[in-house]
Amino acid sequence: VNPVAWEGEAVRILDQRKLPVEEAYLECRDVESVADAIRSLAVRGAPAIGIAAGFGVALAAVRAPARSRGELLRELRRAGRMLIAARPTAVNLPWAVGRVVEAASAASDVDAAREAAVAEALAVAGREDEACLLMAELGQALVPEKANVLTHCNTGRLACAAGFGTAQGVMYAAHRAGKRVHVWVDETRPVLQGSRLTAWELQRLGVPMTLVADSAAGLLMAGGRVDLVIVGADRIAANGDVANKIGTYQLAVLAAHHGVPLYVTAPTSTIDPATPTGRDILIEERAPEEVTAPGGVPFAPAGTPALNPAFDVTPAALVTAIITERGVVRPPYRSGLRRILGHRGRRGE
């Protein structure tokens, strides 16, 4: 399955809203439809929306009628703003847009700028692919020979358009290495990324798993039935605070209470040195209907008010380690994250 693919004059996106019932694809022929696919969760997951946004800018470069370099760059910046506004929490989105626009800006004429935008969007996708494979290998070394792993949301290839994903890549690599891994899959209300997407992917990969309601985590941990929690991230602040799917924070509190390690797996594109702490991360609020009527089926009386924050922030103190493609970072995170990003920071790789 390829969740996001560059097709030269279009971006092909697997419509994840329809999974696991139907495998349908969207052909996005302009930047507006790429932004719409990101906003509506047809494509979701931090690295995947970064890659899709990079391709969105490349699409604008290929299709814009601009005749001068300046005109094209203005069009790319407009496209970039639209893509970034589609979802505010995952930093991979502005990161990828920034890289593609910067690459085009460095070109000397309009044709070279078009080529540079496409080449950089493809390079972003390639870089995330390599990062996912490296994280999987580094992370699987932390998984015991026999392990019950609890995970939240979806962190597989669907969420990354790369490798076998972030946290899920770690679990799969441990399974492939012959470890006896069993995964507790949180269903992940309200959008059900766990039951619709993670269960679908793990089943296809042959990884033993059991689906549970989000509220089962406490009972499982209290009963000694969870050896470790592995999750992904949408933005990691400079101090190691982690924004991830709503519900991650309560899992982290439970894990700390029960002495269960909690690992965060994320590529360096998810680390945001410009965001000092988790308090500075903007948490996306989505439509209340995702809570009151998931998939259009009423779950609450008509007119029930509902709040729908899509992410929460887990304080760095509750995170055992952060697995990145450049190494496993342990507390203190501020210096550890700075070290793996290098003195040139995330952008200047």
Ligand code: MRU
């Ligand atoms: O709202 P989503 O489905 O885009 O949220 C995705 C997550 O929270 C993932 O856990 C996260 O992106 C990290 S793993 C790719």
